[in-house]
Amino acid sequence: MTAAQMEHEITLTVNGFAVSERVEARRHLADFLREDLGLTGTHIGCEHGVCGACTVLVDGEITRSCLTLAVQCEGKSVTTIEGISDSGAVADLQEAFRARNALQCGYCTPGMVITASVLLDAEEMPDREEIRDHISGNYCRCTGYHAIVDAVETTLKARAEAGR
Amino acid sequence: MSGDVPSPLTALDRPNSYIGRAVPRPNLKRLTEGRGEYVSDISLPRMVHVVYVRSPHAHARIVSIDATAAKAAKGVVAVVTGAEIAQVCTPWVGVLSHMVGLKSAPQHPIAVDRACWQGEAVAAVVARTRALAEDAAALVEVEYEPLTPVTDMMTALDPETPVIHESLGDNLAFERNFSGGDPASAFAASDHVIEADFGFGRHTGVTLEPRAMVADFNPGTGRLTAYLGTQAPHMIQNILSIHLAMPESAIRVVCKDVGGSFGIKVHVYADEMATAALSKLLQRPVKFVADRLESFLTDIHARDHRVKGKVGVMADGTITAFEIDDVTGIGPYSVYPRTSAVEANQVVNLTGGPYTCPNYKARARVVFQNKNVTCQYRAVGHPIATAVTEGLVDLAAQKIGMDPVEIRRKNLVRDDAYPCASATGLKFEALSHHAALDKLLAMMDYPRLRAEQAEMRKKGVHRGIGFASFIEITNPGAAFYGVGGARISSQDGAVVRLDAAGAVTVQTSATEQGQGTEAVIAQVVATAVGVPLERVRVISGDTDQTPYGGGTWASRAAGIGGEAAWQAGKALRENVLAVAGAILQAEAGTLDVREGAVVDADTGRERMPLTELGRIVYFRPDTLPTGFQAELMAVRHYVPRGYPFAFTNGVQASYLEVEDGFVKLLGHWVVEDCGTILNPQLVDEQVRGGVVQGLGGALFEHCVYDSEGQLQNASMADYLVPMACEMPDIQVGHVVSPTADSELGAKGAGEAGTAGAPAAVMNAINDALSPFGAVVTDMPFTPDRILGALRAAKAAQGA
Numbered sequence: 001m002t003a004a005q006m007e008h009e010i011t012l013t014v015n016g017f018a019v020s021e022r023v024e025a026r027r028h029l030a031d032f033l034r035e036d037l038g039l040t041g042t043h044i045g046c047e048h049g050v051c052g053a054c055t056v057l058v059d060g061e062i063t064r065s066c067l068t069l070a071v072q073c074e075g076k077s078v079t080t081i082e083g084i085s086d087s088g089a090v091a092d093l094q095e096a097f098r099a100r101n102a103l104q105c106g107y108c109t110p111g112m113v114i115t116a117s118v119l120l121d122a123e124e125m126p127d128r129e130e131i132r133d134h135i136s137g138n139y140c141r142c143t144g145y146h147a148i149v150d151a152v153e154t155t156l157k158a159r160a161e162a163g164r
Numbered sequence: 165m166s167g168d169v170p171s172p173l174t175a176l177d178r179p180n181s182y183i184g185r186a187v188p189r190p191n192l193k194r195l196t197e198g199r200g201e202y203v204s205d206i207s208l209p210r211m212v213h214v215v216y217v218r219s220p221h222a223h224a225r226i227v228s229i230d231a232t233a234a235k236a237a238k239g240v241v242a243v244v245t246g247a248e249i250a251q252v253c254t255p256w257v258g259v260l261s262h263m264v265g266l267k268s269a270p271q272h273p274i275a276v277d278r279a280c281w282q283g284e285a286v287a288a289v290v291a292r293t294r295a296l297a298e299d300a301a302a303l304v305e306v307e308y309e310p311l312t313p314v315t316d317m318m319t320a321l322d323p324e325t326p327v328i329h330e331s332l333g334d335n336l337a338f339e340r341n342f343s344g345g346d347p348a349s350a351f352a353a354s355d356h357v358i359e360a361d362f363g364f365g366r367h368t369g370v371t372l373e374p375r376a377m378v379a380d381f382n383p384g385t386g387r388l389t390a391y392l393g394t395q396a397p398h399m400i401q402n403i404l405s406i407h408l409a410m411p412e413s414a415i416r417v418v419c420k421d422v423g424g425s426f427g428i429k430v431h432v433y434a435d436e437m438a439t440a441a442l443s444k445l446l447q448r449p450v451k452f453v454a455d456r457l458e459s460f461l462t463d464i465h466a467r468d469h470r471v472k473g474k475v476g477v478m479a480d481g482t483i484t485a486f487e488i489d490d491v492t493g494i495g496p497y498s499v500y501p502r503t504s505a506v507e508a509n510q511v512v513n514l515t516g517g518p519y520t521c522p523n524y525k526a527r528a529r530v531v532f533q534n535k536n537v538t539c540q541y542r543a544v545g546h547p548i549a550t551a552v553t554e555g556l557v558d559l560a561a562q563k564i565g566m567d568p569v570e571i572r573r574k575n576l577v578r579d580d581a582y583p584c585a586s587a588t589g590l591k592f593e594a595l596s597h598h599a600a601l602d603k604l605l606a607m608m609d610y611p612r613l614r615a616e617q618a619e620m621r622k623k624g625v626h627r628g629i630g631f632a633s634f635i636e637i638t639n640p641g642a643a644f645y646g647v648g649g650a651r652i653s654s655q656d657g658a659v660v661r662l663d664a665a666g667a668v669t670v671q672t673s674a675t676e677q678g679q680g681t682e683a684v685i686a687q688v689v690a691t692a693v694g695v696p697l698e699r700v701r702v703i704s705g706d707t708d709q710t711p712y713g714g715g716t717w718a719s720r721a722a723g724i725g726g727e728a729a730w731q732a733g734k735a736l737r738e739n740v741l742a743v744a745g746a747i748l749q750a751e752a753g754t755l756d757v758r759e760g761a762v763v764d765a766d767t768g769r770e771r772m773p774l775t776e777l778g779r780i781v782y783f784r785p786d787t788l789p790t791g792f793q794a795e796l797m798a799v800r801h802y803v804p805r806g807y808p809f810a811f812t813n814g815v816q817a818s819y820l821e822v823e824d825g826f827v828k829l830l831g832h833w834v835v836e837d838c839g840t841i842l843n844p845q846l847v848d849e850q851v852r853g854g855v856v857q858g859l860g861g862a863l864f865e866h867c868v869y870d871s872e873g874q875l876q877n878a879s880m881a882d883y884l885v886p887m888a889c890e891m892p893d894i895q896v897g898h899v900v901s902p903t904a905d906s907e908l909g910a911k912g913a914g915e916a917g918t919a920g921a922p923a924a925v926m927n928a929i930n931d932a933l934s935p936f937g938a939v940v941t942d943m944p945f946t947p948d949r950i951l952g953a954l955r956a957a958k959a960a961q962g963a
Contacts, residue, residue: 005299024295035293040205041198043423045372046456050880053372081198094196098188101849104678106195107372107423113196128893136889139880141372141424142678144856144917145888147849 012073014039015083023070029063030054032070033080041081041110045139052138055111056080062115081110090117093155102151104142112138116152125160128153179758179768182687182697183908186845189683190702191676200421203376203393204453211378211449212241214442215297216435217287217304218461219279222313222534222873223328226277226306229287233303239296242446243304244288246274253441254407256432258498260648263505266338266530268498269329273438279308280328280496281536282873283461285435288442290450313534313873317493318470320531328496328532337498338505338530340512344587345523350485354476358559362552363942366468367865369541370885373423374454375463377436379443387414390440393422395430395675396715401707402651403432403501404440419705422677426857427541428463429677430717432500435462460878465867466541467943468493469511469548475556476523481566481574485523486516486587488552492530495537501650504538505530510545510637515553517586517635518597518813519575524587534873542857543636544718546919550634554923555941558630558930568631568927569610572601576633590635593806594901595813597633600835603897604631604815608833613819620821621935627830628934630818630927632920638719638838638912639810639903641803655803656720657711658729660689660736662796664782666760666774668693668700670732673713674725675705679914680846681721685729687842688908692733693740694757695774711799719912722842723810727906728802735798743781743794744772806905812838812912816855816920818928825947825954827863827929829892836916837899840909847913848896854917855894860886862922866944937961 004026011020014037021036028047033039033056042065045053049067056065057079084090093116096102103109115138119126126134131152132145140148194200231243255270274285287304291297312326319325320335327334351357378391388410394400397417405412422429439452454462469492476484490511494504508528516524561571576597577584585591610629617627645652659671670689676682682702690697703709713728714720737757744762745752748771756765762772780787781794788794804810814836821828834851841847864884868876877883902909922943929950930939938957942949 026295034205039198040202041200043202043373044204045374046880048456048879048881051372085197085199094193097196098192101189101192101680101845103192103195104680104849104853105372105422105424106192106200106678107202107421109196110198129889132888132891136887139370139372139885139887141370141426141857141885142853143849144852144854144886144894145891146852146894149888149893 008071010071010074012075013077015079015086025069025071027070029056029065029068029070029073033065039080039082043107043110052115053108053111055114055138057114062118081114084114084117090120092158093117093120093151096151096155100147100151100154102143102147108138108140112140112148119152120155120159125156178691178694181691183691183842184844185687186843187683187687187697189680190686191682202373202421202423203378203391204373206378206391208378208380208449211451212290212292212446213294213297214288214290214439214450214452215294215301216285217289217301217306219275219282219284219286221279221308221310222282222315223311224279224308225311226275226279226286227309228307230305231287234289234300237300237303239292240300241290241292244442244445246272246276246286249274249438249441250276252408252445253437256407256500258500258503260503260645260650262648263338263503263509266498266503266505267332268337269332271434271497271500273434273441281534282875283458283536285438288438290442290446315533315535315869315871315873317468317491317531317533320493320533328534335532336529337494337532338508340509340528342512342526342588347485347487347523347525350523351476354484355479356560356563357474357476358556358563359474360555360559360941362471362473362555364467364469364548365866365944366465366538367861368460368463368465368867369426369428371424371426371428374456374459375429375433375436376453377439378449378451379440380449381443381447383447387416388440388444389416389418391418391420392436393425393429394419395425395677395717396652397675397705397707398673398712399652399715407437408440408444417707419675425677427717431464431502431539433462456880457878460883461536461875464499464539464541465536466507466538467548467861468538471548471552473552473556475560477560477564479564481564481571483519483521483557483560483575486521486553486556487525488515490528493533493535494530495535496532497537499537499539501652502540502645506540507545511549513588513590514546514549514635517549517590518577518633520577521575522587535869542854543915543918546634546636546915547858547861547922550632550919551923551926554632555926558927562934569605572631572633573598590811591807592811593903595635595811596837596899596901597813599899600813600815600837601633603899604817604833604835607895607897608817608831625821626932626935627819627821628928628930628932630924630931631815632923632927633815634813634920636719636812636916636919637809638812639723639804640718640720641805641808643808644718653712653714655801656713656725656728657799657801658732659711659797659799660693660732662736662740662774662778664778666699666778668695669703670700670729671703671710672725672729673711673715674721675716677716679716679721679850680843681716681725683846684722684726684842688726688730689733692730693737695760699760711801719914723906723910723912724802724804726842726910727908728800730908731800731802732798735800739795739798740777743777746789746792747777747780748772802906804905810839810903810905810911812836812916814916814920816924818924820925820928820932822929822932822950825951827945829859829890832892832894834894834917835897835899836913837901838913838916839900839902839911841898841900842910850913851896851917852894854915855921856886856891858918858921859891859925862925862943862945864944
């Protein structure tokens with residue numbers, strides 16, 4: 001057995017719940033979430049950290065779960081699309097995506113929503129170019145991005161309006 | 165957000181019509197919450213995972229395969245070779261009889277004695293988990309005898325080039341020659357003849373969800389269920405039936421959520437056939453999920469054309485003749501069952517299509533090579549034909565010093581000229597090139613942009629404006645595949661049912677991959693029946709549950725599947741009114757169904773909610789008149805018969821800046837005429853998404869092979885696709901010329917964006933480079949190529 005195949009006990013928090021599992025050292029976080037925990041909302045597109053479909057939050061930071069080993073998450077708090085949806089934290093953003101048809105096949109959407117979620121609390125209101133820059137690590141092959149930028153912008157404006 | 169577009173047709177002008185309204189799609193909430201069910205998410209009891217050992221060589225004889233160590237590895241269920249799979253699954257040949265002369269060689273699910281491209285599967289390793297299968301795959305020892313690969317399509321037909329399939333005699337898969345009018349005389353009489361060579365790099369769809377399949381053969385029932393993200397479930401059912409020697413009725417194809425398709429997922433893939441065969445062989449569910457490397461090596465590629473183009477023009481701007489000579493490399497096999505000759509055939513059909521010019525000569529040659537296969541990807545042939553045509557038109561305009569808009573105005577088929585036909589015999593029912601161009605110019609404020617361009621040029625900033633008019637084939641009837649002998653339905657069907665609680669269920673043979681098929685089907689049925697949209701549920705993508713039909717490809721789901729649903733919905737309303745008439749002792753013709761209730765047609769006064777009608781029909785039929793049988797389920801099918809295709813048209817414009825060879829896109833405008841617009845937001849998003857895929861092919865996307873047939877950039881880090889920060893906002897407008905072939909009048913909208921965008925960008929780049937006398941015609945337009953063109957222009961001027 002190689003070191004990569006050696007199993008390790010890990011304890012972490014996933015979507016607010018404590019999780020203890022034995023995982024192989026080589027198991028990346030995306031596979032751990034999907035295969036071991038059944039959280040299939042995290043999608044795998046490239047497995048080399050480019051497409052962003054597997055984006056999750058690790059201790060509040062947007063993270064490529066395909067480039068993160070499960071064992072690296074010992075003691076950390078992971079939030080997936082399932083968790084962020086259940087909490088209602090970005091329900092307005094998700095509704096904006098729906099209303100604006102900012103998704104077609106939906107495969108990039110969980111990662112896109114999580115990436116966009118950290119923009120919603122920005123101090124300064126980002127313009128469209130800044131929104132585009134921010135989501136550029138998340139590929140979408142269907143929409144051409146325009147509708148996604150619209151949905152994020154609509155949500156930001158509505159939150160700014162509500163905060164006034 | 166797109167506003168509602170009220171339908172122009174009185175036939176559709178039902179009270180509370182949803183046609184033309186930008187209602188959101190029904191499935192989006194669950195997808196935004198990560199509650200989708202893609203094939204890669206499916207897990208079944210007893211399921212095992214297959215990993216394919218793939219040839220590292222572009223062309224090699226398989227001398228031996230030693231699977232001893234792999235078979236002994238942890239968790240391994242089986243290691244299976246091509247010869248073993250051939251016992252369960254027969255090979256296929258990707259030809260169509262109406263493509264006269266098209267030839268190809270038998271292709272096996274797994275290579276039997278020879279691998280013909282880098283990435284072709286040579287063995288399958290099946291294990292309890294994907295990771296264990298990959299571990300074991302690394303232990304399979306394959307001895308290869310490398311053969312000389314044929315990689316350069318331009319020399320594939322040379323006598324000294326080895327022939328890939330000896331039995332075929334040469335490397336020519338297909339050739340088509342066409343001549344219409346009198347091109348030789350027309351060129352001879354032209355004031356100017358301009359020639360240019362155009363290149364179109366190989367690219368691929370890069371669906372974000374890689375291809376995936378779960379094949380579940382159940383020996384208890386003798387049935388195979390294939391969970392597959394396919395665009396054409398009944399086609400796959402037929403193909404599996406033929407090659408696994410099972411009756412069609414024993415095969416069920418289920419298509420749940422699909423993570424992107426774009427034409428990539430409408431073909432038969434060797435590894436998917438192997439997965440189905442493995443399930444039959446092992447008598448348990450087998451799951452295959454391509455990783456990204458496999459996607460690049462085995463998802464169909466597209467384009468890879470080199471076209472010599474020629475246009476004749478008079479000094480007054482009249483275009484006199486077009487000529488093209490196209491060569492395309494398709495890999496070692498013509499893809500099954502739609503074939504790999506269609507794209508070149510379309511290039512021949514479509515070049516010059518928007519213009520009145522009757523003189524046209526074309527040749528297309530389709531050649532084999534030892535690279536991955538190519539086949540139909542979004543807008544099949546259109547980006548090539550459009551870029552060649554529009555590139556030549558702009559070069560002609562430049563030659564005679566005419567504005568690119570003016571030369572188009574002079575030569576585009578007049579809006580009052582329909583019906584008419586192209587030089588190649590394509591029949592046009594009703595197009596709107598001039599109205600579309602006028603609208604586009606207004607949207608983009610053309611004079612202002614030209615003034616801005618001139619101002620910027622004074623400051624040494626080089627901006628360009630480029631146009632592309634185009635036609636697009638949609639709503640294909642049987643002409644594409646059926647007449648060529650492929651069992652691919654050109655007809656679609658819909659079953660519409662009213663339940664006791666007043667809910668309406670639609671089963672449709674059109675499929676959903678994110679375009680919004682289910683939304684437009686629901687809108688059409690809600691309108692036709694007369695119920696609120698929320699009461700309509702659409703079922704698609706299951707050969708056990710839906711009518712037999714074609715699916716979603718070639719921009720056909722809304723136009724064909726939508727019309728079938730419209731007709732079925734109307735039939736159900738008639739049936740409902742017959743019941744209501746019997747219950748209410750009224751003439752059915754005096755009643756209507758609106759907002760989920762039977763009403764007096766004249767006054768709109770409610771007579772009975774559908775819930776009450778349903779209660780009576782299902783639970784108290786004894787109270788209905790003797791001999792009356794209510795039928796609250798209706799089925800209708802539709803296939804266009806008036807025209808072989810419903811052509812759409814459109815025009816695009818690109819505004820961009822070139823600096824240090826890099827292209828910065830500043831704006832993009834599209835006016836599209838897809839007939840009746842069922843849902844303006846969905847049409848606009850199809851256009852935008854299509855534009856960006858076209859821009860990807862024009863600027864970034866390229867499968868780069870070396871001379872040994874090795875793909876050099878088979879990762880997302882190296883194969884570039886458009887990112888949000890590189891793309892502009894895209895403004896979309898419409899002209900509406902409905903087809904009279906159907907009552908809805910809807911044509912397709914899924915591919916038009918991809919058809920026109922590369923040409924518009926090419927022309928804009930060349931407009932920006934015009935002060936330097938540089939011209940680029942070889943896509944993708946990388947900084948290296950743009951700088952190369954500038955250097956070449958400088959050298960030519962210096963000489």
